[in-house]
Amino acid sequence: MTISQTNLAWATLLDLGPAEHGRHRLHDRLAHALRTAIRDGRLTEGATVPPSRALAEELGCSRWVVTQAYGQLIAEGYLCARVGSATRVSWSPDTAPPRPRARRVPAPPPVRYDLAPGLPDLRAFPRRRWADAVRTVTGSAVHYDLGLPDPAGHAVLRTTVAQYLRRSRGADADVASVSVCAGVTDGLVRTCRALRDAEGITDLAVEDPGWGRLRDAATSAGLNVHPVPVDHDGLRVEDLGRTPARAVVVGAAHQFPTGTVLSPARRAQLVRWAREVDGFVIEDDYDAEFRYDHHPVAVMQGMDPSRVFLLGSVSKTLSPALGLGWLVAPAAMTPALRAANLVAAAPPVLDQLALATFIDRGWYDAHLRAARRRFRSRRDLLVRTLGAQVPQGRVAGTAAGLHILLHLPDGADTRGAVRAAAAVGLRLVDLDDYSAKRSAERALVLGYGNINDTEIPPAVALLREALRSGVPRPRPDADG
């Protein structure tokens, strides 16, 4: 086969338009062009390529360029050279029908006002101080810190977090009991793995309603999940006995999404339950830093550190984009947790050191104080505006955290309201979306973390309209 007999215009092989960044060398470009032609099926398996001297002449380049390119493609398995024989294409693209491409989901309409829960005030993220902390530790870290990270987290951050949790949350924590993780979900996965491996625990009780992500995390760690109802005193501890669970995840300080605080009697009852069943409580210290009517209640973990795991993160205080959280575990669980930490990914060490610096310099406390003031007044504004604009609604939940629950009259079409709001750029969440099964209770979960004060009146006006367009429906327990 001569050059002119092939259906490939060899001379155009190097006519690749502008060289992509980093691929300047002629032999790289030739190899790339040949590789592409083979992958595309323009050069088919078994076809010969021209002798290097001939192609070099054709292309007006040195023979070295061609032999380099051929050598590269031989090493990659696209070409095959045998002594005394022409170099041939030894590869063909898959001719089977292509696997179906994933269906593209249409983009939702743009969000003008975000009242979905779960975010702190992203505009208030302390960018300058965070960058300062990163720059400081990037300069000061010892070389060893840039090596393989400790799967349990860097000892400097573990020490700082233990101090913070002791003084600020009343926890029983030290450098040995604290692990650094990527957030509460990641912390729960590690905890579930440790409980499964060390205690044979296969069943976990979760709050209903509650975060779906926590249920998914537990399931991904191989545990069966059992929803247990929440009432105005928090988790119904007496219902735990109806499940086979020996472990439970609970938001004691401020339950999501109901906003209730676990009552003092229930706190004690829950720890006693754990002792009775030889089990464990996993305390999700969700947004506990933000309590507006009261000094924050200390964590349950301090009541029995041998039975209570404590999970926390900076996702609701600084930003979920930082991917930094912690996990305090009973001492007896250390070996099992070490194994669970090993298969999880350690958060980047420089970020860990930066957070330690950020806390140690007092910047975290200062940020929390400012955030607490901001969220308290924003919550008041939201509650006042709702009172005036949505009089049929009733605000529930303790004056805390970053969201409220807006109860609506029986039969209100909350699902329709969420859809109607989304159509005009207002994000809301139906309480039902956090429930194991559709309940008779009609309510919306409104997050005020990441909305401007000035946006609250127009957002509530849109909510009022969306609720009007939602036609009242029969009670769900009546229609099936």
Place this chain on the structure above:
Amino acid sequence: MTISQTNLAWATLLDLGPAEHGRHRLHDRLAHALRTAIRDGRLTEGATVPPSRALAEELGCSRWVVTQAYGQLIAEGYLCARVGSATRVSWSPDTAPPRPRARRVPAPPPVRYDLAPGLPDLRAFPRRRWADAVRTVTGSAVHYDLGLPDPAGHAVLRTTVAQYLRRSRGADADVASVSVCAGVTDGLVRTCRALRDAEGITDLAVEDPGWGRLRDAATSAGLNVHPVPVDHDGLRVEDLGRTPARAVVVGAAHQFPTGTVLSPARRAQLVRWAREVDGFVIEDDYDAEFRYDHHPVAVMQGMDPSRVFLLGSVSKTLSPALGLGWLVAPAAMTPALRAANLVAAAPPVLDQLALATFIDRGWYDAHLRAARRRFRSRRDLLVRTLGAQVPQGRVAGTAAGLHILLHLPDGADTRGAVRAAAAVGLRLVDLDDYSAKRSAERALVLGYGNINDTEIPPAVALLREALRSGVPRPRPDADG
């Protein structure tokens, strides 16, 4: 019960030494002291605490301080107040025998010379440029970027990585097929979950010898792992059929720890195998950026992007402490991978954006060029020094990567040599530590990424001594 009748010296309650940082207020300190006394068992369940007025007098503080502290502890479940009755302690610490504390592992002797494989040159980490990149993106990121991260990774980094992999590794990658992960181990966990969920794959073939961490990661994702031997041409593809596996992890460019390159014929054979069994190849592009004798071979993934996953990271090029890697997946796997990404932790967004900036500014390429020069000459020095000092050894493996394999005569006590070396501060790894079962082959894996050039002669001298002290033993296949 009066104050004097209790066995607790109430007046010493506030004598807490220096107030811990952040706990300045008197009522916080009183609450803390009471809480500690209850947890310690000094104040037992059912005991009354003094009326607030009495305790305030005793302590010389305002009654408000005492009522605040009592209120706090009532909310936390430690105290219980009933109208017309004294306030009582309502909590007792667990009196069951404490669960055993984890045994403390004795610290190993300090490492003077580190010839263990797996680390790049930590002294050469580009600290200033990395900090610059982080500072830039921390200032320029939009608020939205500080919210919940995209579980697949930030589109900016995915775009940059796709470009990098196309131009530098010959991959078939775009923003849709790239996910950002925390490294190769994390990427493998996500891949295994996606393969299990979308394809029902429960068995994974791995290279033997190979990284134990990859085996552990696959196991943690619920897959059964089947070791398949590696010879001088890389993975023995023909042996895959002896396993039930429809997926295999392979280090095509530079196998760890043998240092072999998958031969051109095997590359093609492996992709054909995947097509025949309707299976998948997971290409671990381990340290492929460092090839010293040759232009780096393009990834196999480009040969069949519908059958080959590609895993990579900056752990071997910049630092494992950054926790940043990528995963290129077949388009048909996108939905399953989306689910797998959701339960994994997304690397911090600012780090993702910083890496994108670092690459886009050309700093990554510049770093790789400098590292390639450094490692090439360091490898030469190590090979020369070993040739002079350890003549019984034979260096194997392609001139690539960050480690060599030092074959030793049959019967050499590599295990004893590793122990003897550790005792004098030299870290080495026995090839057997990476093998599924003890083989007849005696070899050491020597990493030269994180050792100074000047440290190589004294480290090799220690190695020579360690090998002398290791008494030759009968071949393992002779002793059972």
